Amino acid sequence: MNEIEVQVVDWHTTEALRDIRRAVFIIEQQIPESLEWDSDDPVATHFLLTCDQEPVGTARLLDDGHIGRVAILQEWRGRNLGETLMLAVMEHAQALGMHTLLLSAQSYALEFYRRLGFQVCSAEYLEAGIAHYAMRRDNPCNDMPPIEFVSPGRFSIHNPQEAAAVTRELNLTWQLGEHRDLIEIDEQQTQDHLLWMLAQARRRVFIYAADQAVWLFNRREVIDAVEQLVARQPKARVQILLHEATKPFLQGHSLVNLMHRFPSLLQIRKQHPERLKGPQVYMLVDDSGVLMLPRSIRREGFIRYNSPDQVRRWQGTFEDLWASSQSDSAIRRFLL
Incomplete structure (x- = not known):
């Protein structure tokens, strides 16, 4: 040789x-x-x-x-x-x-x-x-x-530029469970507020239709923020419900990779095909935080840091869909 x-x-x-x-x-x-x-x-x-x-x-x-x-x-x-x-x-x-x-x-x-x-x-x-x-x-x-x-x-x-982690200081002051204002958000603000809210999460995060907003949830900063959450809060649970396990959501760096590493803390499932697929994308954090994109095809919506009534309503919808959701072979794809 x-x-x-x-x-x-x-x-x-x-x-x-x-x-x-x-x-x-x-x-x-x-x-x-x-x-x-x-x-x-x-x-x-x-x-x-x-x-x-x-x-x-x-x-x-x-x-x-x-x-x-x-x-x-x-x-x-x-x-x-x-x-x-x-x-x-x-x-x-x-x-x-x-x-x-x-x-x-x-x-x-x-x-x-x-x-x-x-x-x-x-x-x-x-x-x-x-x-x-x-x-x-x-x-x-x-x-x-x-x-x-x-x-x-x-x-x-x-090796797309997005793959490199981008670190920036988030100059946001809203506190989870305190500020009741409804804040309108566009694409850039959505990214910043999502990271800021995840940084304050303590117990649970529900995300609905993440595959309908790959532009948001497949970003390296978001994946890192979810990883930091499960690392600092070992009792926290993250549940993500998809419409479909699409290639754009699964390929490259994605939340699915984290699920393979932290299967007891992060779960990703697909909505039952017979259940009505909502047009919205949303994230619920603990008992008070909600980030809502009313129509997934538009990169705008609103966020509230203290809206327990709204969180309870959407949480009930999420848990009902989760109860009938399915695992998916694409989500469990082989990673060696």
Whole structure:
């Protein structure tokens, strides 16, 4: 074994990626093919590890810092190639400004990922019938040794600007449970008030028809705010009800990734197809906060920080729909 390389390659034109994953996951681990291929593949950054130009390993990186589909062909294991591959992915992620890396590790691989600085951040859960743990690494790649990394330079990496977390100070003064004013909101104000209200949440958050406002709920800042809520309030519960589990809501970085990591704190379900789908999108926070977009096709509405009567009314509607809601195979998609 003379020459080891890790390259960023194009998903559409590099058949070796599919060959390796098919051999490791579908044939060796007996994972259903319908779970192996998903909507993240066309938009992920893919890595191919070669030894003397022979493809032997692969991995992918999502825009939200998730590393997945890490695979080394069986006959090439035991040569530290998995570590070489992971270090390349982590170094690439750091170059993109990703300060937190996430992955879903099969139980047998926990020690491997711990050696790379990842820590378990969930209870055991099953994916495709295999025990997994969510793992996380903050401030990655500070002490990684140099490795040989070659990019073919023949395509553009899908890395939209929105994927980078944007931090800004919210100069808002409204307090949850105190201010009774009805505040009219447009698109930018909706984003700011949603973050401000989530920052004050303590017990529960209900979100209706999040898939009808992907422009709002698939933003990195919102996902981070929900993650911070469940981290600081371990008794808090977040329930999200969708009209449909659509690709725009599921693909890339999304709240679904958080559900896989915090399944007991965050639940996402689909409304029963026979129930009437409301035209509105809304979020209810604790006993008093309501953010309402009366028509999902318009990015405007209102917010109230202290409206317990309105929260009780919409909460009753939400809980009634939730009682008949369904899980969805797309929501439970396989994340390795």
